[in-house]
Amino acid sequence: MTAGTKTLTLLRHAKSGWDDPALRDYDRALNARGKRAAALIGGYxxxxxxxxxxxxxxxxxxxxxxxxxVETGYGRTLAPEWDRRIYLASAVTLLDIVHEFSEDSAxxxxxxxxxxxEDLAMLLVPNSDEPARVALEAxxxxxxxxxxxxxxxWADLAAGGARLVRFVRPRDLDPALGPEED
Incomplete structure (x- = not known):
C-alpha cells in the first residue's frame, strides 16, 4: 500500500492546568474544561x-x-504508541516521525x-482563503x-502536499467551550 489516499489527523492535547507550580510541564494534568472538550471531540x-x-x-x-x-467519547479503546520525540517537537521533527509511518497504515x-x-499543519497545507485554513492560521x-x-x-509527504479536510475546535461543537484561553 505505497500509494492511495492517506489521512493524517492531528489532535492537540486538551486544556491542562497550571495549578501546581512545582510540577514539571511534562506532568501537568487536564483541567475540567479540558476533560469535557476531549470527550466531546471523541464523540465527534x-x-x-x-x-x-x-x-x-x-x-x-x-x-x-x-x-x-477522547476514548470515553469515542466509545472504543485507543491503543497509542507513545513516542517521547513528540513532546514539544518542532514541525520538522514531527514530519520526520510521519515519514517513518508504515505504509500499511492509511x-x-x-x-x-x-x-x-500547528506548524506542521501550516507546513503541509498550502495557504488559501478556505475557511478551515484561515481558522487554522488564526x-x-x-x-x-x-x-x-x-x-x-508517508515517506514522500512534503510541504504543501496535503489538503485540510476539516478543522474542528471544541467550541465548534459546544459554544460553551469557546474562547477563554485556548
Missing part, C-alpha cells in the same frame, strides 16, 4: 465514523489524559503539542483536530 470522531490504523502520541500526562477522555492519529502541531486551540489528506506515501 465517533459520529463521523473516524477510524485509525495507527495512533502515535506524546507520553506527557496531558496527552495521556486527553486520549483517555489513517493515522498524531497527538501532541503546540506550536509543533489559532490551533487545545483539543482541536486537523484532518489532512494526501495521495502517496
Amino acid at each position: 470522531l465517533r459520529s463521523g465514523g473516524a477510524v485509525f490504523d495507527h495512533i502515535i502520541a506524546s507520553p506527557a500526562l496531558r496527552v495521556v489524559e486527553t486520549l483517555a477522555q 489513517r493515522v492519529l498524531l497527538v501532541g503539542h503546540n506550536p509543533g502541531l 489559532k490551533y486551540p487545545t483539543a482541536t483536530i486537523a484532518e489532512l489528506a494526501f495521495e502517496g506515501s
